[in-house]
Amino acid sequence: YVTNRSSNTVSVIDTATNTVVATVRTGTTPSAVAVNPAGTRAYVTNRANNTVSVIDTATNTVVATVAVGSQPTAVRVTPDGSAAYVVSNPDRLTVIDTRTNTVVSTLSIDSPAESGDHSIVLSADGSRMLVTDAVDGRVRALTLTHVNSAPTASWTAGGPRASDGAVVVTLVDPKDPDGDPVTFTNAAPGSGSVTSDGSTFTYTPTVAARDLALHTPGEDADHFTIALADGQAVTNIVVTVSVSPTQVPDVLEVDSTSIPAGGSPTGAVLVGDRLYVVGEDGFVQVVDRATNTVVGAPIAVDWASSNIAAAPAIDRVYVNSPYTGAISVIDTSTDTVVDTIWLPTSPDFQGYSLAQELAVSPDGTRLYASGEDGTVSVVDTATNDVITSQPLGYFTDLAVSGDGRHLYGTSGASVTVIDTESMTRTAEVTVGPVWDLTRSSSEFTEVTSSVAVNADGTRAYATYHVRTVELASGGYSNGHFIVDRTGRTWRVTGGYEVVTVIDVDPSSATYGTQLATIRLPEGAHDVAISADGDLLYVSGADGRTVSVVDASTYAVLGTFVTDPDGSTSGAYGPYRFLLVDPDTGGTLYVTDYADGAVHAVTGAPGGAPAAVLT
Structure with a gap:
């Protein structure tokens, strides 16, 4: 050269x-x-x-x-x-x-x-x-001596998210003067958890920290460290984030009409001007929605039936039978059982219950049933024949997208997305915290309870229960104890319920991820979406409260009670199911297991005005 x-x-x-x-x-x-x-x-x-x-x-x-x-x-x-x-x-x-x-x-x-x-x-x-x-x-x-220069960065923090107090921290201009590649890790904060996505970190305070912030003067804060490494040197950046206090939602005034609905009602569906309510006493009660009264004789189904689904287009209601694995088919034009669908069961199943979770496609042509044997069956509602059965797992709740292309199921600590054409899993989203065995206290998602999907199929909302634990060091005279996979004993210290927001839009870059979590003061069992899609209704664990959440901002707008007494239903609910009536502009029906009733609620945000029902 x-x-x-x-x-x-x-x-x-x-x-x-x-x-x-x-x-x-x-x-x-x-x-x-x-x-x-x-x-x-x-x-x-x-x-x-x-x-x-x-x-x-x-x-x-x-x-x-x-x-x-x-x-x-x-x-x-x-x-x-x-x-x-x-x-x-x-x-x-x-x-x-x-x-x-x-x-x-x-x-x-x-x-x-x-x-x-x-x-x-x-x-x-x-x-x-x-x-x-x-x-x-x-x-x-x-x-000549090579001297390494440590990486550098500054950071910014957003404001606390209304739903869960989460704060997004972003590294600004992270770089290494020598041009070395830079990696990022973080240490655990004192009163929360941190998840990272590249140079973005999301801090979420614990429920206890937010409750404490509610009762202390001034602004509470927490700290965690982000480590920038270039393979030779490490720069530690201490980040300070605000801990926002737990929201105290407004108490909303609503009209709630209690309708007797037999023994231990567990679900309800709408067909025309009638409300069908199933109870564990083995009957389906039929309610006239115009008068909020039970009409006709109860329809006998199997004892302990707990799940119900409807295909209004073909005048059919379906009720499960937990001890036979069959499904009773009710003709809503005569309010009689006209057929029984027998579903296949896995030969390896050793359980005693064959309870089925049920969901019907929007066009009413397909019935989906998830059994405790781990089999999901598809039924042709025109013939009541089983089209296929696939070993996709047992789900505690099912929901179908508005276009009928996807089936969503809750199970364990996850929400599963199923393609209804091929009946195969397309995604499985783990929700909530994971048990950290390296710490002396931790929390983990124990069970998911309910799932609902918005009309355009872009968001799924699921409720789950979190259990909090600490390593047992002895000296306890009583309590609830569990053993982890390594054989160590932990003491259960409490728990709480959460609503999670999941991106289920297949065209989205964040498909299959949690977008937000919403911690509600009264807990979260069942979740339903308002008729206009703008709000979420969530039944609480106290057996009386329903929370109203903005579906866009995830802020809790308020709460209301359906009856003054209530009863705690525990972590494995929901025993109070929610149903929104789109035909009346959003009358909300709440089944009450303990009271043997259905509450027809008007006057709630996003729902029918109180004047609709008198």
């Missing part, structure tokens, strides 16, 4: 034939050239415009131009090819990182500095450099 000062080019000579095979245009007045040990790059100093041209020797093209000092006259590449040294005026040495083609260091090699020509040689191991100085008539010897 030969520099041509007058033509501002570099000639490439094939040493086998001693012929010029290429001419590369560089900067103005190229003067010196050096090739890296691998032979892949040539570095050319351009004396007149104070730059270095980087040539790709495979294509003989300039791939980068690096600004250096005034009138550079010499360049050399280190034996490992990681750096290029350039000498320029006045007596300045510039170090270029060859991986990024950026200047990483500049230093003076003489004092006082003068301007003049220089040349460079490097020792074989790259530890020493000799630089000639034409003005002083000297050769200067330099010892």
